[in-house]
Amino acid sequence: MEHPSELCYRNALTVFQMKKNFKDMSSASISMPSFVINKPETAPSAMILVVDDNAWNRETLVKLLMEKGIQVVSAENGMKALELIASNNFSLVLLDAKMPKFNGVEVLKKARTSFTPLELPIIMMTARGEAKDIIAALELGANDYITKPIDFPIAFARIQTHLLLNKSFREIEELKQNLGDKNEKLETANRRLNRDLEAAAAIQQAQLPDDLPTFPGVNFAWIFEPHEKLAGDMLHVFPIGTNKVGFFVLDVSGHGAPAALLSVTVSRHITGLQGEAGNKLLEKPQKILASLNQKFTMDNMGDNFFTIAYCVLDLTTLELIYCLAGHPGMIYLPKGSNPTVLDKPAIPIGLFDDSVYSEERLQLHDGDRLVLYSDGIIEAVNPEKQSFGKENLKSSLHKSSDAKLPKSFKQVMKDVKDWCKPDRPTDDLTILGIEINKNK
Template sequence: MKILVVDDDDLVRELILHSIGQLGHDLHSADSGEAALEKIKAGLDVDLVISDWMMPGMTGVDLCAEVRRKTRRRHIFFLLLTARESREDYLSAMEAGADDFLVKPFDPEMLAAKVRAAERIFDLQTQLALSNTQLTQSNQELDDALRKMKNDIHAAAKLQLGLLPPEKVRFGRFRMSAALLPSSAVSGDIYNYFNLGDETFGLYSLDIAGHGARAAMMSFAISRFIIDLGVVGNFERTRTLSSYVQELNEIFQSSPPDNDYFTMLLATISSDEKMRVCQAGHPHPIATPIDGGPPFPLGKGGFPVGLHEGISYEEFLVDLTQVHRVVFYTDGITECSGPKGELFGVERFQTLLHEAEGKPLDDVVPAVKQAMISWHGGDEFDDDISIIVLENCEATPEAP
């Protein structure tokens, strides 16, 4: 197929081309809707257009309408990349003639799957012209494959939930409450906490790029490597957290066409109320002080794991004697979109945690979940959400 990729962001456009470059198609690109339309007018006989929705000037929906109007002799498959999922947006895009959507930030493996789906549609159209009988047989085969895939995904979801630690646990003077809210049957988020002895324990939180089946498989693999490295079970007290993360970075270097990378946070908490943290591109943990003041972020960010070789990671120390709670979470919370596309954001999340200071620990995670559902307008989220709330039971907070 001839495929035209349209996006005003050079990096995103190159990532799309890279993600589907191994599929053997004739690839073309344009940096705007206007440029894409000019290429089609000039004779580029495309079979599939992959376009960003929001672009300066001509949007992806506008481009789709123009393509439909100017190329009536045959159907061109049109795939929109968007972070917008409201009913009104969906209907307007359908009226313009879009065939399918992919939510941004997109999973490269899912994008490749969408392109393969377009291939199958063109193949099915050809089969329809040749024989209705052949088409019926192909549909049955697709139904069987879909049924098998659904069964496999549900089995994987049960396996993943079985790998998670208990949602509520206590280590000495600290308690934790946690939850995983997948955006689909399986999740690219995963977390764990583990006893290191001498009233010391550790925890980690991972967020694989993208979501769905491929991200879930990556989370399984990374969890296994974390165990093999000795982070869980044979943790070396003399070894820095950053050295563990750096070793994971060398193991999980991305190589075409996989583009595998993830963000991570690794922490240990000792009996003297000191917390060591290594942050690798993961959202900043949010601490709530015992003096009733507003929550505040911890850390400096760091670089995701698996993108580049030779990255140095840092760790920082947190004195928990004046901290009531620390919340570790993935960006599915702060990037949760409302009905009009507005993101929940860090400030709203900090306000939510400030208001939750008067609640028992067991009520905090349910309060966050309900806030996400209310904001998003349902529990089918755009991205996976995971959260761990660490509470210092001996730190008595003042009223916020």
């Protein structure tokens, strides 16, 4: 199954592009029904609609939001929700995906005929394991999702992010209409937008593996350095069942918010497949890349595409299965031997519907290392416009092979930056590697 997170951030990315074709909601009046729950002394201008047919869930969420000083309206079914959406100027809707008669997806579909994701952010609430329904909702324009039982601190962080983006969108749209005499306010809004970009960057950083999973006999290390606040690169490491581990590095074309949000979408899509059914797909690199190519086409990625190196390691046999899609060849460092490049030319994801991807296998041994990286490393140029290249990368990894993996990667980053001096690298720098260590 596909993971529901894949489209969450794409619906928000156009905030940063400030498109003029969306309706301005700034003049909409707020009609307050009698059952609105409010804290006048602390409630900000934002108003949230909570829709859930389960009274306990609904009332609990309303109470927690109120404690954060947010103005809240609640509805117990889809029809009531649509009535309230039509008559009020909500800043965000928390919508239960599963409701009798008129479910959350149907409410979403109806709401999106009147309001874009920028005008009215909608976050779906779903039980774990309902990925198929959430994906359908995200494809219809849901901005994000949270799973039940709800971890409120995490949920509230997502809510705050979408409220910030919505607020910035509204302010920018209003200021653009009155640009002549509101330049100062526009600068303030732009500063706020920069802060929101920093918040989005924090979200992207949160998608990276915080504490890398530990596996017997295998060490992982990584470095992720965006060129700007947001990066088009992404990496992840995740268990597949009990005896396999998957890991990948991907690189989205372009820069800035669109590339960054797409990289997060793809990463969360892949890692979200974890589970009894999804593991059967995750452990087959060729099938994963083929499914990504069908799912993420240029038509629905805004003319973007991405490259990826995807690997699966059997922790029992130490057999590695890998597949590349337009991504730079991985560096294999056999213990006591010179490094080699594992290159397999293939088409990046999203360019052609009929692209074919093939798996390769490699038997790893104690002391071996394998390194994945993005093209920002090998394409870094010096003042003479010479690229750092794979040979320099192999050399850097080889000369630091006696050091522990994290220290070796720090040396690589230093070598790349020294190569570029007095300038700095012009692309994201990402490196991820494993080392087989049977003694640990």
